[in-house]
Amino acid sequence: MAAWAYPPLQAADLEREADKALANELEWLLRSLQDSLASLKEGLQECAALLAPRDPGSTLVLSSLRSESVKGFVTRVGTKIVKGDIHLRLSSLPPPRGASSTHLSLSSSPETPELVLDQLVSVRNLVHQSLDVVDVSTWTGDPLNASFISGQLRLLYETITEARQTLKGDEGDARGNWWESSASQNIFNPQLPPYLSFHLSIFDSALVLQLRTLEPNTPTHTPTAFTADISLTGFSLRDKLFGPRHRPHDEAGDVFTWNGEEVRVKEKIRVESQDPSLMAVMAKLTALQHEVSKWISALNVLMGRDDTD
Template identity: 70%
Template sequence: MATWAYPPLSAEKLKEEEENSLSRELEWLLASFQELLVSLREGLEECAELLAPKEPGSTLVLSSVRSESVKGFVTRVGARIVKGDIQLRLSSLPPPRGANATRLTFSSIPGAPELVLDQLADVRNLVNQSLDVVDVSTWTGNPLNSSFISGQLRLLHEHISEARSFLKGTPETLQWWESSADNDVFDPGLPPYLSFHLAIAEAALVLHLRTLEPAAPAQTPTAFASDISLTGFSLRDRIFGPKHPTHDESGEIFRWRGEEVKVKEKIRVESQDPSLIAVMAKLSALEHEVMKCINSLKIVMNEDDAESDA
């Protein structure tokens, strides 16, 4: 079926009508965004409420599932860990004399340093910045200026995506040798050569415990060494077979507190945090909604990806 315009329009007039139609569609789209901004603000405010430091906080169990290696809990208030008590039974960490486990207790001494989860602090800051972007888009500037709204939406999407990435966890957040908990966080302090690293991954609280040892320089074998080998295989390996690594960092050397160390034993414990899971879900939905707006505006403004990224 063909559609005819009568009387026939010239090419110039037809182009003018097309531009007028796109202009009206763009105006309608920009006006509809004002209602959407209200919904975005509500979602961001819910995230801010879930991340706020409210007493009594969230008490989370940190215990190994199929062993007695780690048993305990921590209490999170906002981005701070304010309380915790953990019992350790590690083969490479002998307990104190007269005890059957090593106990780690968060210090309650006034003025003692607190364990702060920088990831959560960054997420909360980004959520607050996103709220500022929504307010600027609503009350400042021309809401019918397509370039202004397009820029604000892209900035909003960038903030939300970054906040979500912090909750998901990045390789930088897992660099334990740079961000292990300070000894003064605990009372009494940590045993020597024990790394306590707490981070967020996939909206869950993840604890990595590592017992360490100095990275001694390689020793030159002597004629009296029991494992000397001229063929590349030691006597021990030929009798018992090659020794398999006990964890994924076996043999690596790390710079920890000014000293080169190796990891003897590594334990990972995870605890699901309902509040953080809810924030992650809300941020994912908000990110998707903002991206839909950006794509819709790009189509109506007749922009390609190269123009929009410039």
């Protein structure tokens, strides 16, 4: 079948008809995006509901694998940990006299400070910001203005991406530095033992507990002339005889400022518990991020923009 038109169009007419067809496609896309934004808003509202405080909350087991080092649970309601009961058996933390383990329990007193998960607060705020962007795109401005909608979609994509990355917890800044954001001793009843850091964070939609026993960073002895001489090459006599020691954990030998004091980490243990609600939020945010990315690409094509990014 012939693929040409008769009578043939002039070049100027052909270009004008092509521009007209492109404009019609762009208008159709902008109108259809309003329905798509309504569906996206429903997904964001589902994420907000999963992050909202709702009794009885999520009870998560926090226990070490193949050992009795950590055994217990915590209960998360919204962005807060409202209940917790954990038993520790650490070689560097002797239990109280007459007990077989060190017991950590969140205080139920009304005066007790709240144990808030800052990452979840950030994720919740970003989800609400995304909902605001959708409302502005729907009810404010011209929904058929391609430049306006394009800018709103990019802002929406960036906000959803930030929420997803915060929930994933890839970056250390998102999870917080343990020496700056360890739980307060006053949260527990009885209070935490001295030089014990209790740090909760979110990593890949799981609740992660990191416990560290600490010691003051004070010199224990002054090296003699002999020990100074044999360490000039960077190896001690023991290292020459038996080889270098293996670090018991990745922070061994490092110095941190914790509660205004320089400390070293004696023992470190990490346990995690997958949170089904947070996994659902992650799945929804990933799907929404992908959808907005497709809308941006389609809009760029019809607007004649470079979509290489």
